[in-house]
Amino acid sequence: MEKKIRIGILGLGTVGSKVVDLIQVNKERAKIEYGIELEIVGIMIRDRNKKRNVATKGIRLTENIDDIVKNPDIDICIECMGGVGTEQTKNAVIMALCNHKHVIMSSKKCLALYGKEIFLAAKENNRQLRIEASVGGGIPICSTIMHMSQGETIKKIFGIVNATSNYILTAMNNDKTYEEALTQAKKNGLAENNPEEDVDGLDAAYKLCILVRLCMKLDVNINDIQPVSITKLSVNDMKAAKEEGKIIKPIFYANVNEKEEMECFVGPYAVSKENPLAFVNDNNNMIFVEGKYSGLRAFYGQGAGASPTASVIYDDLMDIIK
Numbered sequence: 277m278e279k280k281i282r283i284g285i286l287g288l289g290t291v292g293s294k295v296v297d298l299i300q301v302n303k304e305r306a307k308i309e310y311g312i313e314l315e316i317v318g319i320m321i322r323d324r325n326k327k328r329n330v331a332t333k334g335i336r337l338t339e340n341i342d343d344i345v346k347n348p349d350i351d352i353c354i355e356c357m358g359g360v361g362t363e364q365t366k367n368a369v370i371m372a373l374c375n376h377k378h379v380i381m382s383s384k385k386c387l388a389l390y391g392k393e394i395f396l397a398a399k400e401n402n403r404q405l406r407i408e409a410s411v412g413g414g415i416p417i418c419s420t421i422m423h424m425s426q427g428e429t430i431k432k433i434f435g436i437v438n439a440t441s442n443y444i445l446t447a448m449n450n451d452k453t454y455e456e457a458l459t460q461a462k463k464n465g466l467a468e469n470n471p472e473e474d475v476d477g478l479d480a481a482y483k484l485c486i487l488v489r490l491c492m493k494l495d496v497n498i499n500d501i502q503p504v505s506i507t508k509l510s511v512n513d514m515k516a517a518k519e520e521g522k523i524i525k526p527i528f529y530a531n532v533n534e535k536e537e538m539e540c541f542v543g544p545y546a547v548s549k550e551n552p553l554a555f556v557n558d559n560n561n562m563i564f565v566e567g568k569y570s571g572l573r574a575f576y577g578q579g580a581g582a583s584p585t586a587s588v589i590y591d592d593l594m595d596i597i598k
């Protein structure tokens with residue numbers, strides 16, 4: 277007989293809808309390969325009248341968070357709420373952990389601001405917390421670092437983690453103005469209507485905080501990062517860099533120096549045209565992790581989008597179940 281796994285989901289937007297879709301598509305496979313029956317018990321939404329682009333027949337839709345996070349019939353809670361109500365997201369996931377649910381999170385802003393509290397709540401309640409969707413889209417960077425850092429000392433991590441900015445700068449490197457590149461990004465679903473957090477570097481700064489916590493077990497205060505925006509760049513800046521054999525990319529890095537001090541940067545940076553990061557275009561991300569024993573390792577893939585993000589959430593779900 278299959279073991280039933282009862283799932284509650286917070287949010288049914290771009291990512292949440294794809295997660296529901298993926299769970300439904302894989303139901304038979306989960307039964308055959310793992311002997312488990314996946315059941316979505318309920319989904320928390322904000323607006324009941326909104327048209328949804330995924331089938332939710334037989335699933336309870338609720339506007340009350342408690343119906344999910346305090347529901348004794350739910351084993352695993354998947355958060356796809358978005359960063360708008362970050363404090364509400366934090367309260368919801370902590371409540372779910374306190375109510376003995378394993379939790380999968382996607383909100384990078386919430387994890388950057390409240391990660392310490394959330395990880396502590398998971399530990400105190402002896403529950404699993406998975407956060408793969410918060411950084412790198414479809415790149416399984418968080419679980420890789422969690423796995424690798426058990427016996428490794430990581431002092432440096434750097435690369436490209438913001439798909440929107442990378443898409444815009446790729447277009448600008450092909451002679452588009454910032455405005456033209458942004459319009460193209462919005463048209464292709466790679467920039468939100470209000471893209472400020474992406475283009476001003478805050479999104480990458482949130483991800484830096486999460487990666488530093490995982491790699492170095494340190495808390496970075498988001499206010500100490502002061503990211504540099506890409507909005508002031510012009511086509512002439514891109515051309516000037518090219519004349520020097522360089523390409524401007526949206527870079528982040530975090531490095532623990534010889535004095536054991538943390539050095540962080542988020543913003544546009546001219547890398548040599550031979551640098552592997554110069555070849556990372558459009559919505560792709562690339563993250564380098566330097567370990568004392570394993571040396572420099574690189575991870576590459578699509579950094580955003582509903583499908584890659586939902587796919588790593590599904591992997592988190594399977595990991596928890598296993």
Ligand SMILES: NC(=O)c1ccc[n+]([C@@H]2O[C@H](COP(=O)([O-])OP(=O)(O)OC[C@H]3O[C@@H](n4cnc5c(N)ncnc54)[C@H](OP(=O)(O)O)[C@@H]3O)[C@@H](O)[C@H]2O)c1
Pocket residue numbers: 286287288289290291292320321322323324326355356357358359360361364365382383384385409410413579580581582585
């Ligand atoms: N989109 C991506 O490519 C991507 C990639 C990686 C990570 N993420 C992360 O995944 C999360 C979800 O992103 P998304 O693009 O799916 O967002 P979204 O489309 O805006 O969906 C958010 C969902 O949460 C619901 N919600 C309920 N209470 C909310 C609250 N207080 N604040 C905000 N939303 C609330 C909304 O309900 P209604 O539908 O009723 O309004 C909606 O269904 C975010 O944390 C984001 O950072 C997204």
